[in-house]
Amino acid sequence: MTTLTTYGQRANPYPGKLVIVEGIDGSGKSTQLSLLAQWLRAEGHLVTFSEWNSSPIVKATTSRGKKNQLLTPLTFSLIHATDFSDRIERDIVPALKGGAIVLADRYVYTAFARDVARGVDPKWVRALYRFAVTPTLAVYYRVPLDVALYRILSARPKLKYYEAGMDLGLSPDPIESYRRFQSRIQVEYEGLVPEYGLATMDATLPVEVQQRALRELIKPHLSDIARAPQGEAFETTEERRA
């Protein structure tokens, strides 16, 4: 009998901290994460970002697959895991080794929620992400479906094929398909909260109230962490390259 290898068994042994936010589109998590980054930098901490679906090499294939509608639930899942693996190896772990606070907008839970909503086996996708480091802090932005839908649909009416879950054939109408797909994803997220002990945030609260709460959540993890060298605290990567 072999031991089941699955996500959650690779603790973070490095000096850095990994903080991730999760939630459906329109939950406001990205706003919260960038406000957190600003504050952490102002406090003198080393901060790096890692975004979902951003590995330079893999992204071209993902984009092509999406554009030409080549992706099935299985290949959608695998290409995103490929992208994520590249970022773990080349971005996240090296930055954690270097003692940075790594902020990730979406993490493995996005895959668990989205892929399972597409019909992928829950156990299989959790095993797939075995190589992922467990975050120091994971926050789920909980928002009523209607609120999130209103935020998204009032701002950006053109939904992309996979984003709207059109590949699932839930509805021929992209907006209706999107609603049903997001609703399925939300059900999965709600199951992930107790399964992985995610911290939850009431994403209907005012932005600044949520931000204060997020800062309180991260504070206990900041005591033993290195500060950025003086003078570089406000400098972003782009500025350094310029």
Added chain:
Amino acid sequence: MKRFESYGQGVPGLELGDLSGWLIVVEGPDGVGRTTHVNRLRAHLEQLGYAVAETGLTRSDLASRGIRRAKQGNTLGSNAFNLFYATDFADRLEQQIVPALRAGFVMITDRYIYSLIARAIVRGAEPDWIKQVYSFALLPDAVFYLRIEAAQLVPRVLAEGPFDYWESGMDIPMGEDLHDSFVNYQGRIIHELDALAREYGFHTLDATREVDDIADELCASVTHLLMKRPASLTT
């Protein structure tokens, strides 16, 4: 009862009930002569009146271009490469292998999940993990493993040109030059394939024999299998 089964949970949304045909795998290290034997087998089966389709690593519509690009710069993480290959395989399973089986073809695949599992393990992947990743794959009807020692591959590979960077495992260099790394790397791959051969019950063919002898044995074994096992269990 279904004609085909998956190792694990299978492909999401894929009904296996309507699959027929046969799935034949030819496995073996780089330079062992797989292409020659796949071609010979294909010609033999077509002569007998079977419809034959073929696939092989990195031939997917979705991922072949990306993998080629990633190889050029060697700029992709090692585990990401494992998963990129898995993406390529999944796309070929869904878009090439399954449709061919549904149409009652003999699908010959030049390497299958086993070579991919072997190359991942050699690059440090946990064996249990990578096998779980590939658990959506279909169990083939038979796996023919062209078995050889790494040192015996050297003249065969050199006859075709200089050592290839990837076939020599130079992304994880295993020697001070391409020759040494090739021998060590292919040796590790063969070691893993040997273990998989025992685990999954490959039909091992001694690839040091004359090409004609190997081809005869392969063709006879496959023909026997095709006659013994009907394409579809329902007809």
